[in-house]
Amino acid sequence: MFNHILLQTPVPRDLPLDLPLPKEVLIVLLVFSFLLHILFVNLMVGGSILTLWSQIKGLKNKDYDTLAHEIAETITVNKSLAVVLGVAPLLSINTLYTVYFYSANALTGIFWISVIPLVTVAFLLTYAHKYSWKILENNKALHISMMGLSVAIFLFIPLIFLVNVNLMLFPEKWNTIEGFAHALTLPNVFPRYFHFLLASLGTTGLFIFWYFGRKSYDFESHFTTLTRYEIRKKAYSLTFGASAAQFIIGPVVLLTLPTKGFSWHLIFTIGIGVIFALPAMYWIWKGITGKAEDIANNFWKVALTLGLTITFMGSGRHIYRATALAPHQKLVEAKTIAYKKEVKEATEEMKNAPAEKPASDNPGEAIFQAKCSACHAMDVKVVGPPIKEMVSIYKNDAKGLHDWILKPGKKRPDYPQMPALGLSEQEINDVANYILEQK
Structure with a gap:
């Protein structure tokens, strides 16, 4: 009992x-x-x-x-x-x-x-x-x-x-x-x-x-x-x-x-x-x-x-x-x-977990991951166009990409308007260079 x-x-x-x-x-x-x-x-x-x-x-x-x-x-x-x-x-x-x-x-x-x-x-x-x-x-x-x-x-x-x-x-x-x-x-x-x-x-x-x-x-x-x-x-x-x-x-x-x-x-x-x-x-x-x-x-x-x-x-x-x-x-x-x-067990699991990939030394990549990756992926549409599509449009027009990031607008009816990101001139240049380097 x-x-x-x-x-x-x-x-x-x-x-x-x-x-x-x-x-x-x-x-x-x-x-x-x-x-x-x-x-x-x-x-x-x-x-x-x-x-x-x-x-x-x-x-x-x-x-x-x-x-x-x-x-x-x-x-x-x-x-x-x-x-x-x-x-x-x-x-x-x-x-x-x-x-x-x-x-x-x-x-x-x-x-x-x-x-x-x-x-x-x-x-x-x-x-x-x-x-x-x-x-x-x-x-x-x-x-x-x-x-x-x-x-x-x-x-x-x-x-x-x-x-x-x-x-x-x-x-x-x-x-x-x-x-x-x-x-x-x-x-x-x-x-x-x-x-x-x-x-x-x-x-x-x-x-x-x-x-x-x-x-x-x-x-x-x-x-x-x-x-x-x-x-x-x-x-x-x-x-x-x-x-x-x-x-x-x-x-x-x-x-x-x-x-x-x-x-x-x-x-x-x-x-x-x-x-x-x-x-x-x-x-x-x-x-x-x-x-x-x-x-x-x-x-x-x-x-x-x-x-x-x-x-x-x-x-x-x-x-x-x-x-x-x-x-x-x-x-x-x-x-x-x-x-x-x-x-x-949790402690051992943490010790044996694979090390996280170190952050990139490329400042443009860091900015992209922080500000852009929520809407843009490498080769698939998420919210905005993929990176590969951006590269095909601006590969010979770095200034055009720069100006777009500085003052984004709406070009296509099937995409929402891109919001302003509030980046500095240097940050815009870094992220634009990173995008155009992608193949």
Whole structure:
């Protein structure tokens, strides 16, 4: 069935250019740089959501407003790192999957292009929100609205990216997709998106747990009612809840993905990631339910094991992509080989073609070919009389031929009037001499 669908799929030829690095190196670079990039994207998205939530709660409890301000301080840094670290995976995926990436770009159209202005607006809003905290102290509705709009944009941008990258995997859908909104209807889009949101909240919870737990952080000078333990427990609980939800939605993501990308290698890789997540969940739960002074005992174990989980999950993403696209890539490769063969044959044909006859050194012949050959041939009538007939008329009257070329007229009813050629005196003499030299 899939092979039948594949036959109906657009198959462009690839760019016949060598990769700048070995393919294996580019794959490692893509996976590693993407994981770094998505880490700070998670912190940016999750941080903005928690800032909004905390600031709304801060309307009744001043300490939550302080918490919102402290988290907001990190958003602008994390979003800058997310953008900078996004360059490497973007270049890598462009290089490895050029045909697929740009085809998806074209299908998502204006929404893909809108990422740039949306990112710009969101960044400006986060900076404005951060630096207007005191200025808008008495206008919380406006201040919270700024963060609310930032959150909305930060939530929409990843959805655009996800739809675009998702379309890369399904060239068999390219003939049927009619824009961004239509691409949203693919069954695996929203499960993957919700999985991303949960990852953002879980990662941010872990970050906040570390951030407010630092010994160098003067907690008591910022907060009056909330304790360090309370904030860290809430952060740990957020990570636990988001991770537990991922265990539920993860299988949904897999079940909604087309089976064409599945392999035992993929199942093994994801399985290893899940195995590493299990002790992390246990240690987090132990920290939440244990004594306050013991809450951070296993933090670095949690960070390490969840980091390994993310690494294996990121590798699984690439394995699925490579497996899903392999059949189509073979078709593209065959078309590219055929194209290269055609180019080589055309090049050889040009090399072996007989050399063109060099242009004559006779200026009269050159003028005749340029100005006269459309109407006159050697011995047959084309529009005007043949050259041989001209020679028979003017062989002893070179001046007569000269005057005729200078000021042509109409002599015979079965021939059209010859137009004036606009030649110089020298050109007329040259072409007249050439005509009279013909036998």
